[in-house]
Amino acid sequence: MDKQLDALFGRVEAALTTLIDSIAKYNPSEKLADDLAHADRALAQGLRELEQHQANHARIQQLRAETAALDAQTKDVAGSLWATRKEVDNTPTTTYPADSPRYPFTIADLLGFARRISRNTLPPPGVTNGLDLSAPPTQQSEVTMDGTATPGASFTSGVGTPGGGATAAPTPDAMVSQATVASSVPEMPMELRHAVNPGEGAVFIPWPTEDKIRSGALAEYQRLVERGMDPKGYDPEEEEQRKRDEEQAKKEAEERARLEHEEAERRMQEERARMARERERARQEAERRGSVAEPVGQKKSQFSFIDMDDEDDDE
Structure with a gap:
C-alpha cells in the first residue's frame, strides 16, 4: 500500500x-x-x-x-467445568439401604424446586444488610450471621464473578479517588434514606422466616398429620367441598326437623279443635234431648258427660 x-x-x-x-x-x-x-x-x-x-x-x-478474550474465557469455563467435574467425581455418594423408600423425580421437578427457593439465594435490590454505602470502601463492614460486623468486607464479594470467587481488591489510587468522591458528596439525611430506598439497613437472611414456614405447605402437612389425616392424596378443594356438603346437609336436616315440628304442631292443633267441636256438638245434642224430654214447668237435674269432659279439660 x-x-x-x-x-x-x-x-x-x-x-x-x-x-x-x-x-x-x-x-x-x-x-x-x-x-x-x-x-x-x-x-x-x-x-x-x-x-x-x-x-x-x-x-x-x-x-x-x-x-x-473469548478464547481465554472459554479456557476458564472449560477449566472450571473440569474442576467441577473432578470435584463431583471425588464427592462421596450416599448409599441407602435396599429396602429404603425411593422417590422418583424429574429434571422439571428439580428446576421447579430451584425456582421456588431462588428468592432466598440472593438479597433483593436495595437491601444493604446494614452496610453504610455512602462511606469509603475501607470503612464498609459486612454483617455476619451472629450479628457482628466484619470491617473491610464487600457486600458483593463472591457474587456476580465467574466461578463464585471474590472480586479483585481495589488499587490504592482507586481507593483514594473513591474516598475523595465519597467525602465530597453530601450525606443524605436519615429520614430521606428510607424514602429513597425502602430496603436501607434491612438485613437479608438466606432462609425463610418462622412465620413463612408456619404458613407454608410443610406446616399444613404437619397439621394434617396431627389431625390424623394422610397428606398423600389430600386435596384442599375436595376437603372444602366436603365441608360445604356437610354444612348443606346439616342445614337441610335442621330445616326438615323444623318443618316436621311445625307439621306436628299443626296436626295437634287441628286435633284439639276437632275434639272441641265434637264436645260442643255433644253438649248441644244433650241439651236438645233434655229440653224435649223434660215436662213443661218441671226442671229435673240430669247427669251429663259434658260436665266430666269439662272437668277433664280443667285438669
Missing part, C-alpha cells in the same frame, strides 16, 4: 512539475492539465483505499482481541 501511494504521489508531482514548466515557458498545454487532474483523482482514490485499509486493520485488531 505504501508503494502504491508513493507512485501516486510521484505521478501527481511529475504532472505538476511538467505543467509548471510549460507555463514558465509560456507554452501551457491542456493535455498536461488533464494529466494533473487524472493524477489528483487517482491520488484521492488511493487515499480513500488507505482509509478503508486502516479501518479494516483496526477492525481486524479488535476482532483478534475479542477472539483472544
Whole structure:
C-alpha cells in the first residue's frame, strides 16, 4: 500500500512539475492539465483505499482481541467445568439401604424446586444488610450471621464473578479517588434514606422466616398429620367441598326437623279443635234431648258427660 501511494504521489508531482514548466515557458498545454487532474483523482482514490485499509486493520485488531478474550474465557469455563467435574467425581455418594423408600423425580421437578427457593439465594435490590454505602470502601463492614460486623468486607464479594470467587481488591489510587468522591458528596439525611430506598439497613437472611414456614405447605402437612389425616392424596378443594356438603346437609336436616315440628304442631292443633267441636256438638245434642224430654214447668237435674269432659279439660 505504501508503494502504491508513493507512485501516486510521484505521478501527481511529475504532472505538476511538467505543467509548471510549460507555463514558465509560456507554452501551457491542456493535455498536461488533464494529466494533473487524472493524477489528483487517482491520488484521492488511493487515499480513500488507505482509509478503508486502516479501518479494516483496526477492525481486524479488535476482532483478534475479542477472539483472544473469548478464547481465554472459554479456557476458564472449560477449566472450571473440569474442576467441577473432578470435584463431583471425588464427592462421596450416599448409599441407602435396599429396602429404603425411593422417590422418583424429574429434571422439571428439580428446576421447579430451584425456582421456588431462588428468592432466598440472593438479597433483593436495595437491601444493604446494614452496610453504610455512602462511606469509603475501607470503612464498609459486612454483617455476619451472629450479628457482628466484619470491617473491610464487600457486600458483593463472591457474587456476580465467574466461578463464585471474590472480586479483585481495589488499587490504592482507586481507593483514594473513591474516598475523595465519597467525602465530597453530601450525606443524605436519615429520614430521606428510607424514602429513597425502602430496603436501607434491612438485613437479608438466606432462609425463610418462622412465620413463612408456619404458613407454608410443610406446616399444613404437619397439621394434617396431627389431625390424623394422610397428606398423600389430600386435596384442599375436595376437603372444602366436603365441608360445604356437610354444612348443606346439616342445614337441610335442621330445616326438615323444623318443618316436621311445625307439621306436628299443626296436626295437634287441628286435633284439639276437632275434639272441641265434637264436645260442643255433644253438649248441644244433650241439651236438645233434655229440653224435649223434660215436662213443661218441671226442671229435673240430669247427669251429663259434658260436665266430666269439662272437668277433664280443667285438669
